[in-house]
Amino acid sequence: MAAMNGELRIRTARPEDEPELARLDHVSWSWLSDVVPQPAPDAQLFDERRPPVNFLVAESEGRILGYIQQGSPTPLPSNRHIRQIQGFVVDPAARGRGIGRALVEAACALARADGVHRMTLRVLAHNAQARRLYERCGFQVDGVLPEEFWLDGVYVDDVWMGRKL
Known part of the structure; x- marks a missing residue:
């Protein structure tokens, strides 16, 4: 899939994108958005559960500016009508330009x-x-799990959101 938004191109990730996506994960990490410790700059991102086809990347002038990962929330056939955003990063230097949206x-x-x-x-x-x-x-x-996480010295609620397609 490729979409254009001015100079912004959105496409499906390729295996060779992994090092740059891992770097973005590392530089974008914050207790504001993450519930696990900061990943290494070269951490593996793609695996059997998270193949490149589950990722869309935003790029401009050959530079990857962000990605969004989606997948099934469960392996159950009765749940196949739902897709879940499971990862989302925009390069901090490129925020505020509509890339996330x-x-x-x-x-x-x-x-x-x-x-x-x-x-x-x-x-x-x-x-x-x-x-x-x-x-x-x-x-x-859709719902809130109160005090679901203990992050950086405070309890944080986990908010579940949804949208009909």
């Missing part, structure tokens, strides 16, 4: 084209910027 909308469009009925995601309650982005993209809060 373009990635979310591209992921939803791809899921819709695949016959998926609903897109879901989880976001930390204190990540107000991400929550606003998801709301602008049509996601609504």
